[in-house]
Amino acid sequence: MTEATGDLLQGLCIAVTSSLPAADAAVSLMTGRDGGGGPAAASSRGAWRLEELQFGLGEGPGLEAFSSRQPVLEPDLGNDGMSRWPGYGPAAHEHGIRAVFAFPLQAGAARLGALDIFRTEPGPLSPSALSRAVTFAEQAMDLLVDDPDRDARDRDESHSGRPAPRGHQHRDPARRDLAHRGRPHRGRAGGREATDPDIVHDVLSHRFEVYQAQGMVMVDLGVGLTEAMARLRGHAFAEGRQLLDVARDVVAGRLVLDRDSI
């Protein structure tokens, strides 16, 4: 993962805490192999350590969300959470956490990690907060897909038996300015700021043709899911077109991305 992506993910985590009734947030990358992976960004040092804890213990809401392929919403860590995660629960509770909401970073079969959101008071997220949380998870996924270092993740996704990505850099928040502001990420159609708390959900990027095109590009280019989506989005951005329009061209056979096209 590049430093730029790490910065943006950290900005996203901070944005989560201002947009939602949440004390902290963190993003972790996961490889689906024996709980492999690690923290990628966090809104605070404490949140970073909580993420590390999950991997150390091999249990936790983020890992569970990733493996079950659905959100894990635990509004009462102090009660249900303790038995649910016998190791993680008490430790997180001791850190002052009373509720945790984990969202897998996924799109279909593509899974990259999880977004964990922490509260210091028990209670569920409201429907609108939930909707925003899901949007943040989708944004985090987009950032990872567009990350120039995605090749390593791509190989990992396709079960090729190659080792987990090297060069996975840790971003200890203690070594940087936590008041970081986000900036537009190049290579994304629309160039939207990832840290914008009033995120408008980009409905068009979630139409079925986009996912069909993703599968087609995988075959056309012989790459994994993440790379295929990145190439589609990159092409759309470079051409100044909507992702959905590019996808429709791919599905109709009017456009075949080749190895040389952007």
Next chain:
Amino acid sequence: MIAVEHLAEVFVEFADTLVDDFDIIEFLEMVTSHSAKMTHAASAGLLLADAHGQLKFMAASQESVRLLELFQLQNDEGPCLDCFSTGAPVVNSDLERATERWPLFAPQAVRAGFASVHAFPLRHRKDVIGALNLFSIDTGQLEPADVRIIQALADVATIGLLQERSIRDRRIMTEQLQGALNSRITIEQAKGVLARTHRIGVDAAFDLMRSYARRSHLRLSEVAEAVVTDPSLHPEITTPR
């Protein structure tokens, strides 16, 4: 008039499915197939709302690009959106006369060869989580008794979807629905892979995948996931002929 025998058959199949470990997309497809057959509708489809309140296509009695487009369109207007917002069924809508009500959807549905449309809300307690959509090629009416039966079918679909009648809070519903929505995305990805691999259309790709899953006694979602992430598991359908 819906035959009682058919109804009995449907509920037995539902019961079997709910007891065994099942695939959510296949289950929803079964709901749509039965509701189409029972009402002599040409096609039926099921949409679920995602976390943003957008109606997403999940399953249909037949997969066709044209149908998928008609379902996708209903995010902006149409009978499904209406019944999703109001929680009440939309029944016996003559599409030719519905242009004012649904200026984009009605003409497109007519062009697709349909004459009437019905939509039933998928309800869970006070929430509406989606809609069951039926399309007919004639303007035959559903009788009140039929309407009640199809609504009951939709209600059973909701129970099967949420896997637990006594779900008290919204969060479990959200978790399962998000999982189900994600399963559908995997299927679309797999359709793309197979369509390109065999140089066939996405609809044919779906049929290929589904018939393979059935004769191999595998879950559709599992096959779809493997097609995309580990094709070597199913060389029979992932190797170009």
